[in-house]
Each structure stands twice: as structure tokens, then as C-alpha cells.
Amino acid sequence: MSRQEFLVDIVIALPSDLPPERRAELVAAESARARELRAAGSIQRIWRRPGQTANVGVWVAESATELHDLISSLPLFPWMSVRVGALARHPLEDDHQ
Template sequence: MEFLVRIDVALPPELPAARRAELLAAEREHGLALRRSGAIERIWRLPGGLRNVGVWVADDATQLHELICGLPLHPWAQIEVTALATHPLEAGG
């Protein structure tokens, strides 16, 4: 199944710079692994902050939940998920 996933991250301002850098590096590495595995099919950065929108692929909503909860920045993220269905124009018809 494909899901449209929007993630908005708000790290606390009092977070030490070194911890922030560590979290952002861990998030990047984890995101790259999700891309390689095919769990993140496409992703775009939304200008103006730590925000992105992407097309994620998972067997079901439970698997998607597990993938999202594994993100290092998950504790500071607001996440919106929309299940996608194939449009007839995409299906060749």
C-alpha cells in the first residue's frame, strides 16, 4: 500500500546543539536506509523548517506505524498520514 506522509518536526529550542546535530545525522542515516529498502518511495523537503512530505510504501497501516515510530526524530514530530488508492488515470485507463 502507498501512503502520503507529511512530517513536521519541532525540536525543543533548549536542545543542546551537539544533541541536535546527532539526532539530525541519525535521522538522515535512517531515512537513507528506508529509501534503500523501498519504504520511502519519494520524498520532498518543504521549505521553511524541518518538514517533508513523501510517498511511503508498507504492507499495511500497522507496518507503516512501526516504520514511522522508528524515526529518530519521531518524538518531536507531528505526522499526518493519508492512505492512497490508484486513480484510474494512473492505472492506464
């Protein structure tokens, strides 16, 4: 099965009453897991959305099910709103090579 590209848009909304120590733990664990996914090639590109606790990225997985498993492995997943779109190669990409 070939790997597919997905556009993943994530918005994070942690509860305002979350204790600061727990927030720090979760953010550190999230950063560590995201770095693992980036090193493994699952996250190809990622950008922050200025002024928001949000990001958009190009993720790679063999299926939508695998993508779901990757995203849900993030420690902040319970507080995420995630939108996913499949990507297909555009003919203009061939002109760029």
C-alpha cells in the same frame, strides 16, 4: 499481503533548548535511518517543504501498523507531528502509461 502506498506528511519541532551537540547527533541519526528506509523501498518518494522543517513523502508498507513501526523508528519521531493518508490508484494513472 500486498504493499500499500501512504502519503506521509511530517513536521519536526525540536525543542529550542536542545543542546547543539545533541541536535547534531539526532539529525545525523535521522538522516542515516531515513536513507536505510529509502534504500529498502519503504520511502518511495520524498519532498522537502521549503522554509519549514517538514517533508511529505510516499511511503510503502504492508499495513498501517507496519507504517507506524517504520515512522516511529526514526530518531526524531518524539518531536514529529505526522499525518498519514492512504492512497488509491486514480484512473488517470492508466492514461499515463
